[in-house]
Amino acid sequence: MSLTFTxxxxxxxxxxxxxxxxxxxxxxxxxxxxxKSTLIGRLLHDTGRLYDDHxxxxxxxxxxxxxxxxxxxxxxxxxxxxxxxxxxxxxxxAWRYFSTARRSFIIADCPGHEQYTRNMATGASxxxxxxxxxxxxxxxxxxxxxxxxxxxxxxxxxVVAAVxxxxxxxxxxxxxxEIERExxxxxxxxxxxxxxxxxxxxxxxxxxxxRGTNTAWYSGAPILELLETVGVDHASPVAPFRMPVQYVIxxxxxFRGFAGTIASGTVKAGDRVRIMPSGRETRVRRIxxxxxxxxxxxxxxxxxxxxxxxxxxVDCSRGDVxxxxxxxxxxxxxxxFECDLVWMDATPLTAGKTYLLKCGTRTTPARITxxxxxxNVDTLEAQQTDALALxxxxxxxxxxxxxxxxxxxRRIHGTGSVILIDRMTNATSAAGMIxxxxxxxxxxxxxxxxxxxxxxxxxxxxxxxxxxAAREARWKQNPLAILLYGxxxxxxxxxxxELERGLWEKGHAVxxxxxxxxxxxxxxxxxxxxxxxxxxxxxASETARILLDQGFVVILxxxxxxxxxxWRASDLIGSERFMMIDCSDGNSPDASALLRMVTAKIG
Amino acid sequence: MQLTHLDILExxxxxxxxxxxxxxxxxxxxxSIGKDSTVLLHLAMKAFWPAKPPFPLxxxxxxxxxxxxxxxxxxxxxxxxxxxxxxxxxxxxxxxISPATHGSKVHTDxxxxxxxxxxxxxxxxxxxxxxxxxxxxxxRAKERIFSFRDRNHRWDPKNQRPELWNLYNTRLNxxxxxxxxxxxxxxxxxxxLYIHRHNLPVVPLYFAKPRPVVERDGMLIMRDDxxxxxxxxxxxxxxxxxxxxxGCYPLSGAVESDADTLEKVIEEMLLARTSERQGRLIDHDxxxxxxxKKREGYF
Numbered sequence: 001m002s003l004t005f006t007x008x009x010x011x012x013x014x015x016x017x018x019x020x021x022x023x024x025x026x027x028x029x030x031x032x033x034x035x036k037s038t039l040i041g042r043l044l045h046d047t048g049r050l051y052d053d054h055x056x057x058x059x060x061x062x063x064x065x066x067x068x069x070x071x072x073x074x075x076x077x078x079x080x081x082x083x084x085x086x087x088x089x090x091x092x093x094a095w096r097y098f099s100t101a102r103r104s105f106i107i108a109d110c111p112g113h114e115q116y117t118r119n120m121a122t123g124a125s126x127x128x129x130x131x132x133x134x135x136x137x138x139x140x141x142x143x144x145x146x147x148x149x150x151x152x153x154x155x156x157x158x159v160v161a162a163v164x165x166x167x168x169x170x171x172x173x174x175x176x177x178e179i180e181r182e183x184x185x186x187x188x189x190x191x192x193x194x195x196x197x198x199x200x201x202x203x204x205x206x207x208x209x210x211r212g213t214n215t216a217w218y219s220g221a222p223i224l225e226l227l228e229t230v231g232v233d234h235a236s237p238v239a240p241f242r243m244p245v246q247y248v249i250x251x252x253x254x255f256r257g258f259a260g261t262i263a264s265g266t267v268k269a270g271d272r273v274r275i276m277p278s279g280r281e282t283r284v285r286r287i288x289x290x291x292x293x294x295x296x297x298x299x300x301x302x303x304x305x306x307x308x309x310x311x312x313x314v315d316c317s318r319g320d321v322x323x324x325x326x327x328x329x330x331x332x333x334x335x336x337f338e339c340d341l342v343w344m345d346a347t348p349l350t351a352g353k354t355y356l357l358k359c360g361t362r363t364t365p366a367r368i369t370x371x372x373x374x375x376n377v378d379t380l381e382a383q384q385t386d387a388l389a390l391x392x393x394x395x396x397x398x399x400x401x402x403x404x405x406x407x408x409x410r411r412i413h414g415t416g417s418v419i420l421i422d423r424m425t426n427a428t429s430a431a432g433m434i435x436x437x438x439x440x441x442x443x444x445x446x447x448x449x450x451x452x453x454x455x456x457x458x459x460x461x462x463x464x465x466x467x468x469a470a471r472e473a474r475w476k477q478n479p480l481a482i483l484l485y486g487x488x489x490x491x492x493x494x495x496x497x498e499l500e501r502g503l504w505e506k507g508h509a510v511x512x513x514x515x516x517x518x519x520x521x522x523x524x525x526x527x528x529x530x531x532x533x534x535x536x537x538x539x540a541s542e543t544a545r546i547l548l549d550q551g552f553v554v555i556l557x558x559x560x561x562x563x564x565x566x567w568r569a570s571d572l573i574g575s576e577r578f579m580m581i582d583c584s585d586g587n588s589p590d591a592s593a594l595l596r597m598v599t600a601k602i603g
Numbered sequence: 604m605q606l607t608h609l610d611i612l613e614x615x616x617x618x619x620x621x622x623x624x625x626x627x628x629x630x631x632x633x634x635s636i637g638k639d640s641t642v643l644l645h646l647a648m649k650a651f652w653p654a655k656p657p658f659p660l661x662x663x664x665x666x667x668x669x670x671x672x673x674x675x676x677x678x679x680x681x682x683x684x685x686x687x688x689x690x691x692x693x694x695x696x697x698x699x700i701s702p703a704t705h706g707s708k709v710h711t712d713x714x715x716x717x718x719x720x721x722x723x724x725x726x727x728x729x730x731x732x733x734x735x736x737x738x739x740x741x742x743r744a745k746e747r748i749f750s751f752r753d754r755n756h757r758w759d760p761k762n763q764r765p766e767l768w769n770l771y772n773t774r775l776n777x778x779x780x781x782x783x784x785x786x787x788x789x790x791x792x793x794x795x796l797y798i799h800r801h802n803l804p805v806v807p808l809y810f811a812k813p814r815p816v817v818e819r820d821g822m823l824i825m826r827d828d829x830x831x832x833x834x835x836x837x838x839x840x841x842x843x844x845x846x847x848x849x850g851c852y853p854l855s856g857a858v859e860s861d862a863d864t865l866e867k868v869i870e871e872m873l874l875a876r877t878s879e880r881q882g883r884l885i886d887h888d889x890x891x892x893x894x895x896k897k898r899e900g901y902f
Contacts, residue, residue: 011866011867011869011870011873012866014873015796015799015800015869018792018796019607019609019796019800020607021607021608022605022607022608023607023608023611023612092745092760092761092763093745094744094745095737095738095744095745095787095788096738096744097737097738097788097790099790099792103608104608106788118765119765121765121767122765122766122767125767125768126767126768246618246621246622246625247621247624247625247651249651249652249653249654250654251653251654251655255653257653259621259650259651260621261614261617261618261769288652288653289652290649290652290653293649293652301606303606303611303614303615304606304610304614305613305614305615305617305618305621305650307652318625344765356774358770358772359770361622361625413768414768414769417767417768417770418770419767419768419770419772421772421774426772426774426775426776427764428764428765428766428767428772431765431767
């Protein structure tokens with residue numbers, strides 16, 4: 001269970017094993033007396049991470065500052081700063097490290113008092129999982145809700161409630177279930193994908209590292225087992241490639257390398273890429289690495305730090321984003337944004353003030369154009385306001401001096417997160433999560449379907465008396481939606497019908513959804529504002545989804561001018577059964593090439 | 604493609620080094636010769652390859668380093684072809700400051716902390732990159748990766764800038780500086796594993812061999828040269844020893860050991876029941892002493 005190295009074991013074997021460990025970063029949060037420090041102390045102690053001299057020092061301190069009547073107080077393991085030990089509180093995020101035979105862990109230990117919300121957000125920005133401590137005697141509190149909300153805001157999928165001090169409530173299952181229900185309900189409300197509650201006693205160790213005997217009624221995993229098994233998705237293979245350029249390496253005239261950390265996706269030598277926000281295209285020539293280090297890489301993925309060179313002498317420098325090529329996965333470019341903010345500065349945020357905004361490797365002045373609302377974390381109500389105070393969480397509109405290449409935060413954290421820096425004090429004043437670009441009232445209303453949670457349940461084809469397999473056997477095809485988009489006159493409709501004819505002749509079951517066709521009936525209530533164009537695309541996408549679920553190939557021919565909305569269509573339909581072609585792009589494939597591409601995908 | 608935890612730590616450190624080079628006017632890499640510096644230097648070579656690191660290295664020499672450390676330093680610099688600057692607090696030398704006569708506290712303050720300030724000020728360095736790790740010591744566990752210092756090089760633990768994602772705030776006013784710790788999230792085992800994986804040379808003092816030592820205050824201190832004065836009753840004996848951390852030789856406790864290869868050193872560390880800093884006299888002056896030193900500008 002712990003980092004098992006036993007005398008006599010071969011060191012190279014052990015290192016090989018340890019080297020393959022995955023990394024999980026998680027945070028712990030809770031109110032002052034919930035026993036958070038004790039829980040961490042327990043994890044470190046029970047996985048053999050505490051050295052004798054540390055333990056000795058803690059034993060000595062337990063007698064002076066301890067809260068366990070002179071007995072070993074594991075909380076002292078993590079209370080680092082002198083000021084904290086004297087006051088018996090934790091004032092800042094502390095980082096801890098331990099490993100088991102399966103994973104290496106980094107703990108961000110976040111303080112719980114209300115005034116330190118900023119620390120919780122800080123910790124959360126680095127983590128894939130959050131453990132929130134709940135005192136079994138007091139149940140779900142304002143703090144618990146605040147923590148769950150911040151975790152969801154920062155995109156943490158796994159939130160574990162450690163319902164602590166179960167020993168003080170006689171290990172009562174009913175008591176635990178009540179807290180569990182309230183916690184899960186709240187998590188559902190704020191959209192946390194994977195909430196879990198565990199009954200523990202950090203003091204006795206029950207359900208921390210090993211299962212306990214007092215909670216036989218609990219069939220779930222102890223905390224450590226959850227930490228060892230929860231999914232760590234560093235680089236989704238389908239995520240689009242993004243690399244903010246950090247530094248240009250130019251040792252001589254014949255080498256110009258662009259150094260950066262891959263924020264999302266993968267890159268190979270030969271890949272077509274765009275330099276954003278300029279949009280210039282080139283191809284990756286090399287992912288350069290010295291021969292001593294193993295030579296050039298053929299493939300790299302997030303979050304590796306790499307140096308890439310391009311086929312062409314394109315203009316590219318720090319602050320640009322190297323992005324994969326292709327309609328559905330383009331980085332968005334904007335100067336106006338709608339952002340969720342955690343305000344971290346004692347000086348309140350007000351509309352009209354200019355800060356420095358850092359997004360990826362780009363830093364640019366940015367003016368707050370509007371404060372939309374502040375969220376009451378207890379009720380989740382959005383309250384109208386024109387200022388955000390320290391530890392407030394709210395939504396703002398901001399306008400940058402330079403255009404920025406970005407992605408919505410919920411999609412790609414590395415290109416959707418920002419910090420605001422006060423130009424006078426140099427303080428880091430806020431953490432921001434970009435929701436959309438080009439925010440304005442009309443857009444924000446239009447953006448609703450583009451930003452709301454995705455429906456998780458597909459159309460109930462399960463009730464149909466024709467099985468998916470039967471449909472596949474009849475039509476011999478994998479369902480696929482092809483979006484052909486571009487302005488009027490770009491030839492998308494002609495292409496759509498050519499493609500339909502080609503597929504028809506090969507015996508496929510194919511349907512065309514043309515924008516004009518929709519407007520004649522299904523969308524005849526819509527005009528041509530951006531909001532309404534977006535809505536038209538939504539209706540087409542929903543219709544396509546129903547048809548795909550029943551085995552058809554669907555060709556959509558739409559103007560679809562907004563990348564954000566196109567992208568959302570991809571989400572809605574499912575990116576694995578969706579492709580899009582920009583018909584206004586001179587490089588887009590001709591009719592026969594398009595037919596080949598599509599038939600290759602539908603089999 | 605599944606990256607391991609060490610791949611991720613390496614990528615993070617390289618990101619931090621590049622961010623430092625891109626954001627500051629006159630960064631410098633604090634090279635202290637030990638195993639952490641070895642990894643740090645290797646990462647700096649890697650981060651800017653095929654160019655050399657775009658900043659010089661700085662060694663603050665207290666004049667009490669082990670001779671083998673200085674020899675290793677000079678050989679490493681020659682092998683890699685990088686720019687190293689050595690700074691000694693000459694005023695301290697004139698005053699004859701030494702660990703023996705002035706104690707570890709005064710010696711460390713004048714020859715290390717003050718010397719570092721002199722060197723950073725003389726070089727107008729706005730960023731100093733160091734190899735400290737958060738798992739080394741309690742107060743380090745709360746320090747930022749980009750750790751702000753005021754004009755007096757003071758660290759204010761209660762007023763640190765929040766550090767989110769990998770978006771580092773590198774803004775400074777005239778005279779202020781930032782200490783940068785790319786290895787913040789590495790553990791001692793990670794450092795050794797990296798050295799092993801990349802076959803990096805380290806100072807031979809990490810490996811056990813017979814060395815002349817004196818037992819003092821419960822620690823084994825190596826007599827590296829004639830400046831080391833014996834107290835009454837002390838005597839130099841030859842023991843098979845090695846060092847887990849390296850610093851000024853009169854302040855570095857050796858451990859008795861037979862580990863004379865990298866693998867044996869790692870094995871010993873894995874089985875060890877005491878932390879690496881236990882062998883350092885300067886941490887034991889008082890409870891919270893590292894925190895005090897850091898507030899005063901110690902690295």
